[in-house]
Amino acid sequence: MEYREENVYNTYSNFLKEKFGEKVYKIPIKQELTCPNRDGNCGVGGCIFCSEEGGSHENLSTELSVTQQLEKNIGYIGKRYNANKFIAYFQNFTNTYLPLDEFKKNLSDVAKPNVVGISISTRPDCVSDEYLEAIQLYSKDYMITFELGLQTVNYKSLIKINRGHTLAEFIDAAIRIKKFGYRVCTHIILNLPWDDMVDVIECAKILSALGVDEVKLHSLYITDGTVLGEMYKNNEIEIISQDEYEERVINFLSYLSDDIVVQRIIGRAPEENSLFVNWNTSWWKIRDNIVKKMVDRNIHQGTSANYLNKSFEIKSK
Ligand code: SF4
Numbered sequence: 264m265e266y267r268e269e270n271v272y273n274t275y276s277n278f279l280k281e282k283f284g285e286k287v288y289k290i291p292i293k294q295e296l297t298c299p300n301r302d303g304n305c306g307v308g309g310c311i312f313c314s315e316e317g318g319s320h321e322n323l324s325t326e327l328s329v330t331q332q333l334e335k336n337i338g339y340i341g342k343r344y345n346a347n348k349f350i351a352y353f354q355n356f357t358n359t360y361l362p363l364d365e366f367k368k369n370l371s372d373v374a375k376p377n378v379v380g381i382s383i384s385t386r387p388d389c390v391s392d393e394y395l396e397a398i399q400l401y402s403k404d405y406m407i408t409f410e411l412g413l414q415t416v417n418y419k420s421l422i423k424i425n426r427g428h429t430l431a432e433f434i435d436a437a438i439r440i441k442k443f444g445y446r447v448c449t450h451i452i453l454n455l456p457w458d459d460m461v462d463v464i465e466c467a468k469i470l471s472a473l474g475v476d477e478v479k480l481h482s483l484y485i486t487d488g489t490v491l492g493e494m495y496k497n498n499e500i501e502i503i504s505q506d507e508y509e510e511r512v513i514n515f516l517s518y519l520s521d522d523i524v525v526q527r528i529i530g531r532a533p534e535e536n537s538l539f540v541n542w543n544t545s546w547w548k549i550r551d552n553i554v555k556k557m558v559d560r561n562i563h564q565g566t567s568a569n570y571l572n573k574s575f576e577i578k579s580k
Contacts, residue, residue, distance in 0.1 A: 264558050265558075266551070266554050266555050266558050267554065268528075268550065268554050270554075270558060270563070271516070271554055271557040271558060271562070271563045271564065272516050272525045272528070272557075272563065272564040273521060273522070273523065273524050273525055273564055274524075274525060275477065275524050275525065275526040275527070278524045282406070283348050283379055285347065285348060286344070286346060286348070287346075287348045287349065287350060287379060287380070288340050288344065288346045288348070288349050288350070289349070289350045289352045289382065290332075290333055290336045290337060290340065290349050290350065290351055290352060291336075291352050291354040292329055292332050292333060292351060292352060292353050292354060292373070293325050293332065293354060293355050294325055294329070294353070294355065294356070294358070294369075295325045296355065296356035296357060296358065296360065296361060297356060297357070297360070298313075298356050298357040298360060298386065299357065299360055299386070299388070299389065299427070300313075300386070300425070300426070300427035301313070305388065305427040305428070306425060306427035308425065308490065309425070310414075310424050310425055310426055310427075311423075311424050311425050311489060311490035311491040311494070312424065312452075312483065312484065312485065312486075312489055312490075312491040313489065314486045314488065314489055314536075328372070329369055329372040329373060330372045330373075333349075333351055333372070333373060333375070333378070337349055337377065341377075347377060348377060348378075348379045349377055349378050349379065349380075350378070350379065350380035350381070350382055350406070350408075351373035351378050351380070351381050351382070352382040352384075352410075353369065353381075353382065353383050353384055354384050355384070356384075357384070357385050357386050357389050358383045358384055358385050359383065359385040359389045359390060359391075359394045360385070360386070360389045363393060363394065363397060366394060366397060367397050370397070370398060370400075370401055374401060374404070374405070378405065379405060379406060380405050380406035380407070380408065381398075381401060381405050381406075381407055381408070382408040382409075382410055382448070383407075383408070383409050383410065384410040384412070385409060385410070385411065385412075386411070386412060386427075386428060387411050387412075387413065387428055387432040387433040387435070387436035387437075388427070388428040388432040388436070390409065390411075390436040390439055390440060391439075392439065395439065395440065395443045395445070396443075398443070398445065399443065402443075402444060402445065406446065407445040407446065408445065408446040408447070408448055408476070408477070409436075409440045409445055409446070409447055409448065410448045410449075410450060410479070411433060411436055411437065411440075411447060411448065411449050411450065412450045413430075413433045413449050413450060413451060414426065414450065414451060414452045414455065415451065415452065415455050415458055415462060415466065416430055416433075416462065416465055416466040416469050416470075417455075417457065417458050417462045417465075418430045419457070420455050420457040420458050420462070423455075423457050424455065424491075425490070430469075433449075434473065437449075437473050437475055438473070441474065446476040446477065447473075447475040447476050447477070448475070448476065448477035448478065448479055448526060449470055449475050449477070449478050449479070450478075450479045450481065451466060451470075451478060451479070451480050451481065451515075452480075452481050452482070452483055453480055453481070453482065453508065453511045453512060453515060454482050454483050454502065454503050454507075454508050454511065455483065456483075456500040456501055456502065460510075460511060460514060463511045463514055463515050464514055464515070464518050466515065467514075467515045467516070467517075467518035467519040467568075468518055468570060470519065470523065471518070471519055471520035471523065471568060471571060472571065475523060476523065476524060477523065477524040477525070477526050478519065478523055478524075478525055478526065479525075479526040479527055480512060480515065480525070480527060480528045480529065480530075481527075481529070481530035482508055482529055482530055482540075482541055482549075483502065483539065484530055484532040484537065484539070484540050485537065485538045485539040485540070486536050486537050486538065487536050487537070487538055488536070492538050495538050495539060496538065502539060504542075505541075505542040505544060505549065508529075508542075508549070509549065509552055509553050509556060512528050512529070512553050513553060513556060513557055513560075513562060514567075516528070516557070516562075516563075516564045517562050517563075517564070517565070517566045517567040517568075518567045518568055518570075519564055519565060519568065520564075520565055520568050520571060521563070521564045521565030521568065523564075525564065527550075528550055528553060529541065529546045529549045529550055529553075530546065531546045
């Protein structure tokens with residue numbers, strides 16, 4: 264078998280191509296927002312890894328309006344890749360943590376003919392029915408996806424990273440979003456210093472049992488000026504090896520239901536201002552290693568997902 268990612272997991276690019284008949288590009292939109300875990304509403308200082316950028320590494324200016332950012336990037340990416348279809352991606356901070364009117368205005372600003380989907384990054388504790396209802400107007404013409412940051416299903420690690428919500432809020436948000444018929448993408452960091460392989464496998468099982476639609480896997484990105492950065496400089500945390508990260512991804516995918524779309528298996532982040540990123544290795548080299556190991560070992564997404572809808576043979580007395 265060829266060493267290709269689509270041979271071992273359900274890739275996002277294939278999913279989009281099948282759904283829309285051609286390549287689709289995500290256009291990040293960056294706004295002046297904040298997050299209840301930074302402004303004191305549910306926490307102060309944010310997650311211990313969160314920088315001032317609020318989870319986005321894209322170099323877009325927030326001085327441009329939503330429409331301007333979209334038009335500028337569609338013009339550039341459209342020309343460069345000969346692309347015709349796009350997903351408007353509200354990427355940084357918590358995009359449902361703003362007044363409902365502003366949220367509605369954002370949605371109406373991205374509703375354009377060559378936009379086929381709207382993706383909204385947010386926190387699980389910022390997803391209420393009121394906001395979900397506001398999107399219904401767009402759900403007929405656009406693929407609506409909520410990108411929920413969870414990072415880990417280990418609720419003790421969630422406290423350690425100062426996440427400000429627990430696993431319960433994530434489960435509630437995922438069920439609530441699915442009830443409205445929208446898609447759920449879950450962001451996970453597979454190498455938090457407090458997690459081990461048991462957490463990784465349980466994470467794949469919980470996401471599969473919940474029926475989330477997509478996952479996005481990251482490795483820890485440690486920037487200077489964050490609480491995690493300080494812990495790293497003071498040798499208070501240990502980072503697993505690249506090889507162990509690859510093993511975690513392989514196990515995660517093996518336990519993940521094969522109908523879940525995998526947006527990515529390793530994060531991409533700039534090196535400036537970073538203390539640790541991807542073991543100083545290109546993200547695609549790590550991805551290729553994982554794919555090669557999976558092909559060689561005959562493992563693919565869902566190989567170990569036999570725990571779903573499980574029933575035991577009942578022996579008659
Ligand atoms: S939820 Fe996101 S934006 Fe808020 S503190 Fe955590 S990483 Fe930063």
